[in-house]
Amino acid sequence: xxxxxxxxxxxxxxxxxxxxxxxxxxxxxxxxxxxxxxxxxxxxxxxxxxxxxxxxxxxxxxxxxxxxxxxxxxxxxxxxxxxxxxxxxxxxxxxxxxxxxxxxxxxxxxxxxxxxxxxxxxxxxxxxxxxxxxxxxxxxxxxxxxxxxxxxxxxxxxxxxxxxxxxxxxxxxxxxxxxxxxxxxxxxxxxxxxxxxxxxx
Amino acid sequence: xxxxxxxxxxxxxxxxxxxxxxxxxxxxxxxxxxxxxxxxxxxxxxxxxxxxxxxxxxxxxxxxxxxxxxxxxxxxxxxxxxxxxxxxxxxxxxxxxxxxxxxxxxxxxxxxxxxxxxxxxxxxxxxxxxxxxxxxxxxxxxxxxxxxxxxxxxxxxxxxxxxxxxxxxxxxxxxxxxxxxxxxxxxxxxxxxxxxxxxxxxxxxxxxxxxxxxxxxxxxxxxxxxxxxxxxxxxxxxxxxxxxxxxxxxxxxxxxxxxxxxxxxxxxxxxxxxxxxxxxxxxxxxxxxxxxxxxxxxxxxxxxxxxxxxxxxxxxxxxxxxxxxxxxxxxxxxxxxxxxxxxxxxxxxxxxxxxxxxxxxxxxxxxxxxxxxxxxxxxxxxxxxxxxxxxxxxxxxxxxxxxxxxxxxxxxxxxxxxxxxxxxxxxxxxxxxxxxxxxxxxxxxxxxxxxxxxxxxxxxxxxxxxxxxxxxxxxxxxxxxxxxxxxxxxxxxxxxxxxxxxxxxxxxxxxxxxxxxxxxxxxxxxxxxxxxxxxxxxxxxxxxxxxxxxxxxxxxxxxxxxxxxxxxxxxxxxxxxxxxxxxxxxxxxxxxxxxxxxxxxxxxxxxxxxxxxxxxxxxxxxxxxxxxxxxxxxxxxxxxxxxxxxxxxxxxxxxxxxxxxxxxxxxxxxxxxxxxxxxxxxxxxxxxxxxxxxxxxxxxxxxxxxxxxxxxxxxxxxxxxxxxxxxxxxxxx
Ligand SMILES: Nc1nc2c(ncn2[C@@H]2O[C@H](COP(=O)(O)OP(=O)(O)OP(=O)(O)O)[C@@H](O)[C@H]2O)c(=O)[nH]1
Ligand SMILES: [Mg+2]
Numbered sequence: 050x051x052x053x054x055x056x057x058x059x060x061x062x063x064x065x066x067x068x069x070x071x072x073x074x075x076x077x078x079x080x081x082x083x084x085x086x087x088x089x090x091x092x093x094x095x096x097x098x099x100x101x102x103x104x105x106x107x108x109x110x111x112x113x114x115x116x117x118x119x120x121x122x123x124x125x126x127x128x129x130x131x132x133x134x135x136x137x138x139x140x141x142x143x144x145x146x147x148x149x150x151x152x153x154x155x156x157x158x159x160x161x162x163x164x165x166x167x168x169x170x171x172x173x174x175x176x177x178x179x180x181x182x183x184x185x186x187x188x189x190x191x192x193x194x195x196x197x198x199x200x201x202x203x204x205x206x207x208x209x210x211x212x213x214x215x216x217x218x219x220x221x222x223x224x225x226x227x228x229x230x231x232x233x234x235x236x237x238x239x240x241x242x243x244x245x246x247x248x249x250x
Numbered sequence: 251x252x253x254x255x256x257x258x259x260x261x262x263x264x265x266x267x268x269x270x271x272x273x274x275x276x277x278x279x280x281x282x283x284x285x286x287x288x289x290x291x292x293x294x295x296x297x298x299x300x301x302x303x304x305x306x307x308x309x310x311x312x313x314x315x316x317x318x319x320x321x322x323x324x325x326x327x328x329x330x331x332x333x334x335x336x337x338x339x340x341x342x343x344x345x346x347x348x349x350x351x352x353x354x355x356x357x358x359x360x361x362x363x364x365x366x367x368x369x370x371x372x373x374x375x376x377x378x379x380x381x382x383x384x385x386x387x388x389x390x391x392x393x394x395x396x397x398x399x400x401x402x403x404x405x406x407x408x409x410x411x412x413x414x415x416x417x418x419x420x421x422x423x424x425x426x427x428x429x430x431x432x433x434x435x436x437x438x439x440x441x442x443x444x445x446x447x448x449x450x451x452x453x454x455x456x457x458x459x460x461x462x463x464x465x466x467x468x469x470x471x472x473x474x475x476x477x478x479x480x481x482x483x484x485x486x487x488x489x490x491x492x493x494x495x496x497x498x499x500x501x502x503x504x505x506x507x508x509x510x511x512x513x514x515x516x517x518x519x520x521x522x523x524x525x526x527x528x529x530x531x532x533x534x535x536x537x538x539x540x541x542x543x544x545x546x547x548x549x550x551x552x553x554x555x556x557x558x559x560x561x562x563x564x565x566x567x568x569x570x571x572x573x574x575x576x577x578x579x580x581x582x583x584x585x586x587x588x589x590x591x592x593x594x595x596x597x598x599x600x601x602x603x604x605x606x607x608x609x610x611x612x613x614x615x616x617x618x619x620x621x622x623x624x625x626x627x628x629x630x631x632x633x634x635x636x637x638x639x640x641x642x643x644x645x646x647x648x649x650x651x652x653x654x655x656x657x658x659x660x661x662x663x664x665x666x667x668x669x670x671x672x673x674x675x676x677x678x679x680x681x682x683x684x685x686x687x688x689x690x691x692x693x694x695x696x697x698x699x700x701x702x703x704x705x706x707x708x709x710x711x712x713x714x715x716x717x718x719x720x721x722x723x724x725x726x727x728x729x730x731x732x733x734x735x736x737x738x739x740x741x742x743x744x745x746x747x748x749x750x751x752x753x754x755x756x757x758x759x760x761x762x763x764x765x766x767x768x769x770x771x772x773x774x775x776x777x778x779x780x781x782x783x784x785x786x787x788x789x790x791x792x793x794x795x796x797x798x799x800x801x802x803x804x805x806x807x808x809x810x811x812x813x814x815x816x817x818x819x820x821x822x823x824x825x826x827x828x829x830x831x832x833x834x835x836x837x838x839x840x841x842x843x844x845x846x847x848x849x850x851x852x853x854x855x856x857x858x859x860x861x862x863x864x865x866x867x868x869x870x871x872x873x874x875x876x877x878x879x880x881x882x883x884x885x886x887x888x889x890x891x892x893x894x895x896x897x898x899x900x901x902x903x904x905x906x907x908x909x910x911x912x913x914x915x916x917x918x919x920x921x922x923x924x925x926x927x928x929x930x931x932x933x934x935x936x937x938x939x940x941x942x943x944x945x946x947x948x949x950x951x952x953x954x955x956x957x958x959x960x961x962x963x964x965x966x967x968x969x970x971x972x973x974x975x976x977x978x979x980x981x982x983x
Contacts, residue, residue, distance in 0.1 A: 086621065128790055
């Protein structure tokens with residue numbers, strides 16, 4: 050078995066061109082890719098991080114924003130532990146589409162999935178969506194909110210680390226289903242060790 | 251010309267001079283050697299210093315002179331080289347002038363006899379000449395400028411005329427699709443410096459050929475409206491295949507022709523042009539496809555059905571879209587193969603074009619050519635539609651399999667299990683046949699969703715009904731009778747149903763595991779990234795397996811409560827009716843009969859026999875395990891309620907051994923571990939004296955791990971009424 054304690058699936062969604070791929074590349078490879086094309090279908094990347102001395106493996110699914118890939122990308126919602134919904138703060142239409150995305154999430158994702166709203170391209174001068182507006186939207190829909198810049202590497206690390214930390218906390222409390230690659234689980238009758246409840250207040 | 255011979259003579263002279271000087275130089279060097287010898291003598295003798303000094307000066311000046319001389323020679327040689335290259339330049343110009351004459355005559359003759367090849371060769375020769383220089387040469391040589399000018403004019407006119415004529419003939423050949431003539435004139439354009447024109451028009455020609463072939467076929471489909479015919483169920487896959495094959499053939503057939511006459515990079519022009527035509531033709535084929543296959547209506551209905559489970563419009567039978575789904579996957583697979591062909595063609599061009607700067611441009615061209623092409627967009631939309639329909643097909647077929655669930659008398663599982671997994675496998679394999687890993691992954695994800703939610707829910711629902719025990723003791727039977735719930739037939743059916751679904755859950759888990767390993771072997775990815783993607787999606791089946799297991803566990807919980815507990819507890823409670831404080835005589839007679847354990851085993855045996863033929867082997871093993879757990883728990887409780895003496899402990903020890911070996915033999919799983927507490931309890935109750943426990947507790951030689959706490963050990967020790975309470979209390983553990 051690989052050396053990690055937790056495995057989480059994080060799925061990025063949002064309109065085409067809002068910078069999902071750039072965010073993922075910035076986080077996993079530490080670079081801002083020059084002129085890469087629109088994503089086809091979905092891309093898949095892995096990064097292992099460490100929080101509180103625990104190894105956490107993040108499986109990051111970078112979905113294509115273009116409409117014609119929807120029936121591919123939708124199939125990834127259900128097994129996601131966290132969904133990052135991205136819009137572009139300098140592009141009103143990407144913000145206006147958020148309700149559509151939420152409907153989609155409602156339909157396909159697990160109701161308990163961790164949802165994060167991200168306003169990307171923080172570095173741009175021509176902002177169209179004020180921070181408060183994004184924040185309010187997130188609040189209204191029970192989401193975390195963060196503004197990022199994949200270009201200037203702002204808040205990108207923080208975004209993923211916070212998600213991982215939150216998921217880890219949840220996993221410790223609720224015993225999220227963990228995907229153990231390679232474990233055959235022949236011993237169905239092995240008693241599961243219940244972790245102490247730590248967040249029932 | 252006299253210039254040359256002069257120079258050559260000069261050169262000869264100089265060479266001779268040089269030889270002379272070299273000889274002199276050698277002499278001088280020899281002399282120097284002699285002088286050196288003398289010098290040593292002189293030094294030694296320490297006289298004639300003055301003479302020596304003189305000689306040295308002399309020597310120096312000789313050396314300086316010879317160096318000057320050789321420099322001079324060098325310069326002269328350089329001049330000579332320049333002169334020589336001028337001479338050959340001169341010779342070429344003169345040759346050109348002569349050729350000019352030949353060309354202009356040749357062209358005229360060739361044109362007269364319509365020999366365009368010959369004419370083009372002459373023009374090509376002419377175009378390779380520097381016309382400006384030609385005139386100058388003529389001037390320089392004070393030759394008859396008029397002749398040259400006339401030839402030039404003649405040739406220019408001939409070139410223009412030839413260009414015109416060949417273009418015209420080419421167009422004519424194109425318009426009547428005379429392929430041989432098209433090729434003939436196509437070859438001549440580069441000779442007339444008309445590369446671009448040639449490539450452009452040849453590309454147009456190839457596009458036209460492609461269009462003609464495909465449009466003809468498409469019109470047939472359009473006019474006959476024959477697509478609905480059963481034997482034409484993949485007619486659109488066929489025409490798309492034809493489109494791609496035609497392009498591949500056009501490229502392969504003309505590759506050599508283009509490469510030899512226009513250079514390998516020119517192939518790119520053809521590839522790009524054909525791609526443009528392909529985009530257009532593909533679109534018109536797909537438009538017709540959508541029309542004749544009712545794609546839009548079907549998509550609309552399916553969309554609604556998937557969303558709300560019902561549609562105002564109508565219902566679509568999954569089997570009615572079966573062939574459509576296959577047709578789409580064939581279409582998409584052909585597209586993928588075509589992409590591979592184009593990619594390898596372009597890669598070959600890049601490899602042959604060598605220059606890295608150019609290859610970057612070619613690769614960028616390909617990027618926009620393939621990835622951003624309309625063809626790719628159309629195919630992405632098509633596969634997206636396919637995925638929607640396939641999801642519907644899978645969901646509906648599985649629903650059908652569940653509704654039509656049936657079972658034979660002697661089977662352990664019902665028909666839906668095989669059916670469901672057959673459907674899942676079929677859909678995934680079909681998706682795989684599209685050669686699109688994203689599509690395969692999406693269908694795998696969908697399959698996991700359906701299995702983990704829909705199918706699991708159905709199984710759980712059935713198990714929730716419970717297993718009406720049917721093994722009623724008198725009081726239970728009485729209660730039931732009073733409540734009027736005793737419906738023998740019904741409850742038998744519920745029991746059969748329950749066990750069937752318990753088995754279904756087990757086999758579903760097994761099948762999921764098998765499916766995972768089959769697909770892992772079957773699906774081949776072309777890149778590392780695709781493989782990682784696929785593996786991650788396939789791991790969804792592991793959680794599906796877990797889901798089935800937890801459904802099964804849920805079922806066993808019911809069995810435990812409604813069958814095992816109510817029956818096992820009274821059997822084990824018989825333990826209490828037997829004294830475990832025995833005299834030796836009582837022990838002997840008890841030992842001979844073993845009334846408790848024998849009747850317990852008999853009862854267990856009949857219970858097991860009843861269930862064995864109705865459970866899968868895994869479920870049967872789980873069944874035994876649960877029985878064992880219940881027996882163990884109840885027995886331990888009863889032991890705590892019993893007083894023992896040494897003989898009683900001995901009896902208990904034997905009883906537990908018998909029980910352990912009986913249960914262990916009944917199952918293929920290792921179950922002894924479960925009995926370790928009981929075994930240890932028996933050991934404690936079977937001790938000769940209290941202190942003996944120390945041979946086991948905290949002793950290095952003890953061969954087992956204690957499952958009892960010190961407190962428990964004392965508790966069990968105190969059941970031995972022949973042990974002193976104080977001894978037990980004082981025991982330090
Ligand atoms: N200024 C600025 N530009 C960004 C930032 N992030 C991405 N971009 C630019 O936005 C464009 C689109 O970025 P992508 O990451 O490809 O967008 P995407 O969301 O992955 O798009 P799809 O794959 O089509 O869904 C690119 O030109 C990026 O250079 C950012 O933080 N700041
Ligand atoms: Mg992208």
